[in-house]
Amino acid sequence: MQTSKRRYALVGTGARAGMYIGSLLDRHAEVGEVVAFCDPNGTRMAFYQRQVRDKTGQTPPAYHPRDFDRLLAEVRPDTVIVTSIDRTHHHYIIRALEAGSDAITEKPMTTTAEKCQAIIGAVRRTGRALTVTFNYRYSPRNAKVKELIQSGEIGEVLSVHFxxxxxxxxxxxxxxxxxxxxxxxxxxxxxxxxxxxxLVNWWLGDVPEMVFAMGGLRFYGRDNAEARGVEHFYSRAYGSEAAKCDPFAIDLAADPELRALYLDAEHEDGYFRDQSVFGDGISIEDTMAVLVRYEGGAVMSYSLNAHCPWEGYRVMLNGTKGRLEVDVVERSYVSGSVGDHKTLEQHHVEVDPSYGRGERAERPTLLLQKHWERAQAVPFEEGRGGHGGGDVRLLDDLFFGASDDPLGRAAGYLDGARSVLTGVAANQSLATGLPVNIGDLVKW
Ligand SMILES: NC(=O)c1ccc[n+]([C@@H]2O[C@H](COP(=O)([O-])OP(=O)(O)OC[C@H]3O[C@@H](n4cnc5c(N)ncnc54)[C@H](O)[C@@H]3O)[C@@H](O)[C@H]2O)c1
Known part of the structure; x- marks a missing residue:
């Protein structure tokens, strides 16, 4: 039985921060409290300060990133929760650990091999705890896959198609x-x-070894739109006539939370959250294929496309005793209307039963087929809430304390590093056209 509340400082007060703050003000209010905020944007910090004050009567102090060390010295949080933009995670993780706090970071733990190395060094040096919040591990359907593989239902996994x-x-x-x-x-x-x-590292209980990737920006971006005959362009949706006819445009003014967090905050940092997806300046890919080999010998073919008419995932796992097929529809179609904004990631993607009018099956399925047997559907508990029910379970683990979990869902810095490094290796491979050995990227 916990007697005093654990004190959390929160860095990066954007959309994702809301999940942690809301949880500490409600379901986990008995065991934890928010004691400070840090973000370059005072309007966004004030948004969450009001939420805390309205609920508890206390207003946690707000610090600019340049004063983060002062936050650590003055507030002395037990744990720093990092929900800032990805490239900044390493800085807050390392400073927090060095000051004697623990850290919880959103995925991805960081963005480059060098930053991974620095985080690994800081955890080893300080002995403090770093948790990486892989909420998808906690979604019941994904946990069921782990359970089936762990109990040997399909034998040793030889290949994955994801x-x-x-x-x-x-x-x-x-x-x-x-x-x-x-x-x-x-x-x-x-x-x-x-x-x-x-997910694959965890399902297989294995470690990635070699990565090869191909892909590029083929759908979004101005060049691609021009090549498809588009003639009307704009840079951001707010105030743009052209955006009114663009089903890809987001209307920040139409949603009170988007307005408060971004539109009303942009005078401070010039950050526009509603840029045109067909504008210039995009340096990320939208169409990607990757091959991964694991130390245990399994291989994976993986593809990611960011421009599909529906959202979800399909995974095929082939083992020495049979095959497991995972089929998940998270959203069966996008209508192109303003109401779609409600189901963006920051509002936590959920399967909405009202979408079940199309041809596509809405219920996720797990199909197990052992050699010499017919396929059988595997029942599992349906998750409710964000990320297939993963978010609420993850928060329980974080704030109530991880239970003795036979599936080992709690993820640490090594899990964080291995998942990031597969992506870093894929990026390197995209740039060079060559396979990349993960062992060459960091010293473990
Ligand atoms: N696990 C999940 O499913 C999930 C879902 C959404 C977001 N996330 C993660 O949460 C993090 C935040 O994403 P978001 O959607 O809330 O983005 P967001 O743009 O809404 O918020 C990011 C915040 O970081 C702040 N920031 C920018 N530079 C900073 C700096 N130098 N120091 C401190 N803060 C800084 C911004 O001002 C902003 O308030 C990302 O790492 C993202 O990957 C994870």
């Missing part, structure tokens, strides 16, 4: 935001695929 589809709302969103600059996010190979690479 396709992830991002749709023209959620997928497009990466091309409107800071993610479109590869320096910020590492591209979707790091920012997005690290989620998926982690």
């Amino acid at each position: 396709e992830w589809l991002l749709d023209t709302r959620h997928g497009a969103d990466y091309f409107r935001r800071w993610h479109r600059d590869k320096r910020n996010s590492g591209g979707l190979m790091v920012h997005k695929a690290s989620h998926h690479f982690d």
Whole structure:
């Protein structure tokens, strides 16, 4: 039984921060509290300061990033939660650990091999705990896959075929935001695929060894739109006539939270969250294929497309005793209407039953077929809430303390590094056209 509350400082007060703050104000309020914020944008910090004050009567102090060390010295948080833009994670993780706090970071843990190395060094040097929040491990359907593999149902896994589809709302969103600059996010190979690479590392209980990738920016971006005959362009949606006819445009003014967090905050930092996906300046890929070999000998073919008409994933795992097929539809179509904004990632993608009018099956399925047997559907608990029910379970583990979990869902810095490094290796391979040995990227 915990007697005093654990004190959390939160760095990066954008959309994702809301999940942690909301949880500490509600379900986990008995065991933890937010004691400070850090972000370059005072308007966004004030948004969450109000939320905390309205609920608790206390207003956690707000610090600019230049004063982060002062935050650590003055507030002395038990744990720093890092939900800032990806390229900044390493800085806050390392400073927090060095000051004697623990750290929890959003995925991706970081964006480059050098930053991975620096984080590994800081964890080893300080002995402090670093948790990486891989919420997809906690979604019941993904946990069931782990359980089936771990219990030997398909024998030793020899190969994986993994396709992830991002749709023209959620997928497009990466091309409107800071993610479109590869320096910020590492591209979707790091920012997005690290989620998926982690799932496979965890499912197989294996470590990636060799990576080869191909891909590029083929759909979004001005060149591609021009080549398809598009003639009307704009740089950001707000105030643009051209954007009114663009189903890819997002209307920040139409959603109170998007307005408060971004439109009303942009006078401070000039950050536009509604850039045209067909504008210039995009340096990330939207169409990617990757081959990975694992130390245990398994191989994976993986593909990620960020411009699909529906969103979800399909995974085929071939083992020595049979095959497991995972089929998940997270959103069966995008209508192109303003209401689609509600199901963007920051609003936590959920399977919405009202979308079940099309041809596509809405219920996720797990199909197990052993050699010499008919296929059988494997039942599993349906997850509710963000990321297939993963978010709420993850938060329980983080704030109530990880239970004795036979599936080993809690992820640490090594898991964070291995998932990121597969993406970093894929980026290197995209640039050179050559396979990349992960062992050459960092010293473990
Ligand atoms: N696990 C998931 O499913 C999931 C879902 C959404 C986001 N995320 C992660 O959460 C993080 C934040 O994403 P988001 O969607 O909230 O983005 P966001 O743009 O809404 O918020 C990012 C925040 O970082 C702040 N920031 C920028 N530079 C900074 C700096 N130097 N120091 C501190 N803060 C800085 C911005 O001002 C902004 O408030 C990302 O790492 C992302 O990968 C994870």
